[in-house]
Amino acid sequence: MRILVIEDEHKAADYIKLGLTQEAYQVDVAYEGQEGLHMALEYNYDLIIQDIMLPNLNGWEILKKIRTKNQTIPIILLTACDSIEDRVKGLNLGADDYLVKPFAFSELLARVQARLRRKTTSVSNIIKLAHLEVDFNRQIVKSAGKRLELSAKEFSLLSLLLHRRGQVLSRTIIAEQVWDINFDSDTNIIDVAIKRLRAKLEDKEHQLIKTIRGRGYCIENEE
Structure with a gap:
């Protein structure tokens, strides 16, 4: 929420x-x-x-x-x-x-x-995007109908990206909103978390999380 x-x-x-x-x-x-x-x-x-x-x-x-x-x-x-x-x-x-x-x-x-x-x-609180379906009320994520097991931080990260889909989120914003910490450029906590989330969500046909070089990450609505 x-x-x-x-x-x-x-x-x-x-x-x-x-x-x-x-x-x-x-x-x-x-x-x-x-x-x-x-x-x-x-x-x-x-x-x-x-x-x-x-x-x-x-x-x-x-x-x-x-x-x-x-x-x-x-x-x-x-x-x-x-x-x-x-x-x-x-x-x-x-x-x-x-x-x-x-x-x-x-x-x-x-x-x-x-x-x-x-x-x-x-009001239904479900977002569907490509092969992905996220029920925020029950905190259930499905990919092509198959339930995925996400950690609490992975779910929070996915929630942030989906609720702001189309917006580029900097590492600083992600760190503040998901981890409640000030981002330290010497750490790679954000990049590691994104990599793990991608591994669970994506396949060759659906690359949902985009890396915007020098700016951050975003999820875009697929055409």
């Missing part, structure tokens, strides 16, 4: 990211409104957590613009705006939930899990 956090308070954003990452979610952070809106519309996320009082573009505008493009993605407002009027406005604009700061992370996590459960019970 991939989550976008739009929050200009760096300490709060990093705290949320750390907590959700420890719960095995993949988390991206935008620290201002315009960047957050761009990421929300450009990439595929399973849920968005956003503040209202943001620089460059406020949360109300972000919420309205997202809802013109996507009616189904769960959005949780996490904000210090605690009046009844603000809560009603947020829900009327299309927010699915509203949590007031300061907050307990356990409550935020419970709300995230509840919203994602509702989403996955109503």
Whole structure:
């Protein structure tokens, strides 16, 4: 599951990211409104957590613009705006939930899990690409109908590549999102993991993971 956090308070954003990452979610952070809106519309996320009082573009505008493009993605407002009027406005604009700061992370996590459960019970979370079929709800990967055995890191790596298919992901991004580490160019952990994943997924007819020299890796939709 991939989550976008739009929050200009760096300490709060990093705290949320750390907590959700420890719960095995993949988390991206935008620290201002315009960047957050761009990421929300450009990439595929399973849920968005956003503040209202943001620089460059406020949360109300972000919420309205997202809802013109996507009616189904769960959005949780996490904000210090605690009046009844603000809560009603947020829900009327299309927010699915509203949590007031300061907050307990356990409550935020419970709300995230509840919203994602509702989403996955109503929407299939299966991606099919060429000979590959990935069921993210059950974490099952099949190649030409045959189930593959992937490690937890291999599944996370494949999930990242598929949810951002068509995008070139640098080794730094992969290291941060899958291993939660800063990439060290002297190590080859990413290249080794890609090689192992390729060996399990690919055959002579289907070369799904592309190496983009000097930039990173990507999975492209086959024509």
